[in-house]
Amino acid sequence: QVQLVESGGGVVQPGRSLRLSCAASGFTFSNYAMHWVRQAPGKGLERVAVIAYDGSNEHYADSVKGRFTISRDNSKNTLYLQMHSLRTDDTAVYYCARTNWNDVGPYDYWGQGTLVTVSS
Amino acid sequence: EIVLTQSPGTLSLSPGERATLSCRASQSVYGRYLAWYQQKRGQAPRLLIYGASSRATGIPDRFSGSGSGTDFTLTISRLEPEDFAVYYCQQYGSSRTFGQGTKVEIK
Numbered sequence: 001q002v003q004l005v006e007s008g009g010g011v012v013q014p015g016r017s018l019r020l021s022c023a024a025s026g027f028t029f030s031n032y033a034m035h036w037v038r039q040a041p042g043k044g045l046e047r048v049a050v051i052a053y054d055g056s057n058e059h060y061a062d063s064v065k066g067r068f069t070i071s072r073d074n075s076k077n078t079l080y081l082q083m084h085s086l087r088t089d090d091t092a093v094y095y096c097a098r099t100n101w102n103d104v105g106p107y108d109y110w111g112q113g114t115l116v117t118v119s120s
Numbered sequence: 121e122i123v124l125t126q127s128p129g130t131l132s133l134s135p136g137e138r139a140t141l142s143c144r145a146s147q148s149v150y151g152r153y154l155a156w157y158q159q160k161r162g163q164a165p166r167l168l169i170y171g172a173s174s175r176a177t178g179i180p181d182r183f184s185g186s187g188s189g190t191d192f193t194l195t196i197s198r199l200e201p202e203d204f205a206v207y208y209c210q211q212y213g214s215s216r217t218f219g220q221g222t223k224v225e226i227k
Contacts, residue, residue, distance in 0.1 A: 106155035110164040
């Protein structure tokens with residue numbers, strides 16, 4: 001069965017860095033575009049970043065552009081989100097989510113999320 | 121960027137009643153690329169509807185979606201206790217944006 005398992009969240013001070021991982025299993029990871037979506041406490045959903053199935057293209061929300069980098073290792077079936085210069089408003093649950101190969105489709109599977117808390 | 125506005129913000133209903141949730145887009149959604157998700161407290165969202173009206177795998181037929189252009193609706197024909205949750209619409213035809221959510225609560 002399809003599984004997405006995020007890890008790497010935690011408490012970090014403003015200005016520091018953190019790397020999230022999303023381990024995929026139960027499907028051919030290299031055939032799917034992948035996204036990071038976040039949800040601040042008590043708030044709605046925000047797409048943070050997307051990467052093409054082969055890693056050839058990325059796109060970021062304006063709120064994280066220049067600070068976050070999405071990447072993937074298809075040999076390890078793993079998606080990453082490198083976060084630099086973290087701010088308090090980056091505090092959120094971060095989900096990885098799958099869409100189809102050409103990124104024209106809904107999020108049909110989500111991970112359980114990992115909580116990032118940015119606080120001094 | 122396409123802005124999605126969901127209404128009402130909160131819907132207070134009893135089990136067995138019909139729920140009608142609205143999602144209005146600031147401009148036409150390309151290809152009816154509109155999805156609905158259900159999120160329960162402490163859980164990840166779950167895909168209910170895609171392509172405005174297609175049910176995702178395993179979703180009961182009491183959930184239905186309709187609409188096109190700028191106006192979309194999610195209908196739950198008879199609310200079950202497990203349906204009380206927050207519902208989000210998302211368009212994926214032009215980049216991706218979410219609505220702010222509608223909470224369906226027990227009256």
